[in-house]
Amino acid sequence: VPEVRNGDDHRGGVGAGLLTAAAVRGADGELRCEGVPLRRIAAAAGTPVYVYNGHTIRDRYQRLQAALASVPHRLHYTLKANSSAAVLRVVRQLGAGVDVVSGGELHRARCAGFAGSDVVFGGVGKTDDELRAGLAAGVLLFNVESAGELRRLDAIAREVGVRAPIGLRINPEVSLEAAHAYIKTGERGQKFGIPWDDAIPVAELALSLGGVELVGLDMHLGSQLTRIDPYRAGVARLVDIWRQLRDLGVDTLRYLDIGGGLGVRYDTEASPDLDRFADMVLPLVRETGLTLLMEPGRFLVGNAGVLLTRVIDTKHSGGKDFVIVDAGMTELLRPSHYGAYHRVEPVAPPGEPSTIVDVVGPVCESGDFLALDRPLPPVADGDLIAILDVGAYGYVMASNYNSRPRAAEVLVEGDRFAVVTRRETVEDLVRLEIPDPDWRT
Numbered sequence: 390v391p392e393v394r395n396g397d398d399h400r401g402g403v404g405a406g407l408l409t410a411a412a413v414r415g416a417d418g419e420l421r422c423e424g425v426p427l428r429r430i431a432a433a434a435g436t437p438v439y440v441y442n443g444h445t446i447r448d449r450y451q452r453l454q455a456a457l458a459s460v461p462h463r464l465h466y467t468l469k470a471n472s473s474a475a476v477l478r479v480v481r482q483l484g485a486g487v488d489v490v491s492g493g494e495l496h497r498a499r500c501a502g503f504a505g506s507d508v509v510f511g512g513v514g515k516t517d518d519e520l521r522a523g524l525a526a527g528v529l530l531f532n533v534e535s536a537g538e539l540r541r542l543d544a545i546a547r548e549v550g551v552r553a554p555i556g557l558r559i560n561p562e563v564s565l566e567a568a569h570a571y572i573k574t575g576e577r578g579q580k581f582g583i584p585w586d587d588a589i590p591v592a593e594l595a596l597s598l599g600g601v602e603l604v605g606l607d608m609h610l611g612s613q614l615t616r617i618d619p620y621r622a623g624v625a626r627l628v629d630i631w632r633q634l635r636d637l638g639v640d641t642l643r644y645l646d647i648g649g650g651l652g653v654r655y656d657t658e659a660s661p662d663l664d665r666f667a668d669m670v671l672p673l674v675r676e677t678g679l680t681l682l683m684e685p686g687r688f689l690v691g692n693a694g695v696l697l698t699r700v701i702d703t704k705h706s707g708g709k710d711f712v713i714v715d716a717g718m719t720e721l722l723r724p725s726h727y728g729a730y731h732r733v734e735p736v737a738p739p740g741e742p743s744t745i746v747d748v749v750g751p752v753c754e755s756g757d758f759l760a761l762d763r764p765l766p767p768v769a770d771g772d773l774i775a776i777l778d779v780g781a782y783g784y785v786m787a788s789n790y791n792s793r794p795r796a797a798e799v800l801v802e803g804d805r806f807a808v809v810t811r812r813e814t815v816e817d818l819v820r821l822e823i824p825d826p827d828w829r830t
């Protein structure tokens with residue numbers, strides 16, 4: 390079992406100190422999150438439970454802020470990575486804006502205290518109701534993804550009597566290396582954004598409509614990007630559009646939104662080198678004089694979360710060893726959905742890895758696993774196990790499949806911890822059902 394270290398030395402070095410792990414082993418060998426032993430959290434909040442380290446989020450935010458310091462910019466944290474109110478409070482206190490992709494996320498952002506003007510509203514299929522909600526909130530801008538959406542937004546804005554600030558999400562159609570095909574979005578032939586060849590015609594359409602004002606150009610390449618050069622290629626393409634529009638006399642542009650996608654380390658991959666990122670991207674941005682917007686999700690929260698789970702049973706079957714725990718695909722979908730790798734660590738001081746095991750959940754699906762073919766020290770029923778680096782796309786992708794109540798969420802700040810989202814109860818599972826439905830013909 391690779392030891393969890395609070396530094397950048399995990400399996401062969403990368404950019405200075407970038408890997409602030411959410412959980413590290415204390416002198417007693419026990420896993421802890423900052424000053425709090427994970428065992429204490431499990432005892433107080435039960436399992437499965439998500440644990441977030443506020444310090445890790447702040448550390449990431451400040452590093453990215455520092456890297457972008459030489460151009461006017463704002464970070465808009467992407468809610469879909471982790472929309473827990475407690476995480477949103479941390480991010481808001483840092484001064485970030487947000488990026489939302491649904492009316493539900495807009496509502497969460499507003500509940501967490503973000504102003505409409507803090508919000509970038511993206512998403513490939515915004516309904517009329519969502520567009521109305523965004524207008525009512527007074528969002529900073531809508532990133533529009535098609536000519537059809539542009540016309541709908543124009544009509545709704547004129548009906549309401551306002552002018553909608555818009556960015557155009559352009560598919561830069563660059564080739565990408567990402568961990569999984571499902572998390573690439575900026576290649577040719579994907580559903581996202583305005584196809585590269587249509588960018589200028591759609592911009593001209595926007596300029597002709599009275600209900601919208603073109604204030605930004607936007608892209609989002611994909612997620613968990615391990616290379617910097619696609620950013621450079623993508624930004625260069627956005628700048629190319631900016632130049633063409635400038636030559637057409639367009640003077641309303643204010644924002645260059647380059648999306649999210651910065652990767653984090655889950656295993657042996659390199660964390661993004663932020664200085665190199667800045668060196669490659671910022672000179673292009675500077676030329677435009679526009680304010681840079683970035684929409685980091687995973688980068689801010691991915692390494693900040695741990696999923697604590699308890700061993701229910703162990704089993705030897707068909708020549709394989711299984712460790713069955715009380716979290717599964719319902720709590721953490723990433724392994725079964727994307728084949729994602731997450732480190733698995735016993736919370737107690739670990740012995741030497743002795744067996745190769747599959748760590749699986751209790752859900753009635755063979756695809757319900759958290760880790761496959763992992764060397765693990767011996768564990769027994771009741772032992773606590775930590776699944777690491779689950780702060781992004783963890784709890785937000787949870788489901789109630791098999792009628793499993795969703796886990797609790799805990800935030801750690803230094804020596805203190807608090808339950809910030811209650812565990813769902815079985816009563817919650819049936820709350821929305823209508824026992825005596827109102828039949829209609």
Ligand SMILES: *Cc1c(COP(=O)(O)O)cnc(C)c1O
Nearest residue numbers: 467609612649650684685686687
């Ligand atoms: C998902 C998403 C992001 C954030 O992606 P990360 O890889 O988590 O940084 C940013 N912008 C848009 C439009 C997205 O859909």
